[in-house]
Amino acid sequence: MNIEIIAVGKLKESYLVDGIKEYSKRLSAFCNLNIYESKEITQYDILKNMTLEGELIMKKIKDDDFVVTLEIEGTPLSSLDFSNFLSQKKTYGISNLTFIIGGSNGLSQEIKQRSNYHLSFGKITYPHQLMRLILLEQIYRAFMIAANRDYHK
Numbered sequence: 001m002n003i004e005i006i007a008v009g010k011l012k013e014s015y016l017v018d019g020i021k022e023y024s025k026r027l028s029a030f031c032n033l034n035i036y037e038s039k040e041i042t043q044y045d046i047l048k049n050m051t052l053e054g055e056l057i058m059k060k061i062k063d064d065d066f067v068v069t070l071e072i073e074g075t076p077l078s079s080l081d082f083s084n085f086l087s088q089k090k091t092y093g094i095s096n097l098t099f100i101i102g103g104s105n106g107l108s109q110e111i112k113q114r115s116n117y118h119l120s121f122g123k124i125t126y127p128h129q130l131m132r133l134i135l136l137e138q139i140y141r142a143f144m145i146a147a148n149r150d151y152h153k
Contacts, residue, residue, distance in 0.1 A: 054108025
């Protein structure tokens, strides 16, 4: 399975970079992982910034990608349900799974409409840079659950 993460903004904090490197290394046993950083735009009004960020994200999405957007309004899943979600995608031949993390203003309507699944990590707002690490940890946890390994307790 190929997993891509498209995230708005560049990581600067070394602790986040280190954590992402660690989980990327762990995930290499389960999937091909690519993380793309898309430019965060802050020079116009919020709606225009989101629209321009959305246009940049759309250029990275392939036609056959199953797109999962991270949205507060999305569907919350437990770790077990998320593991089942990933397993089902793999079982039914979804080979390219793309997760999208928006910038500080969220995602454009164009990206939300392109999404095949709207996922929520709860009603709490996380910094979008931190969300990358949280998502990677949850993907790793999901694979460990599916492999019936001891990571998840």
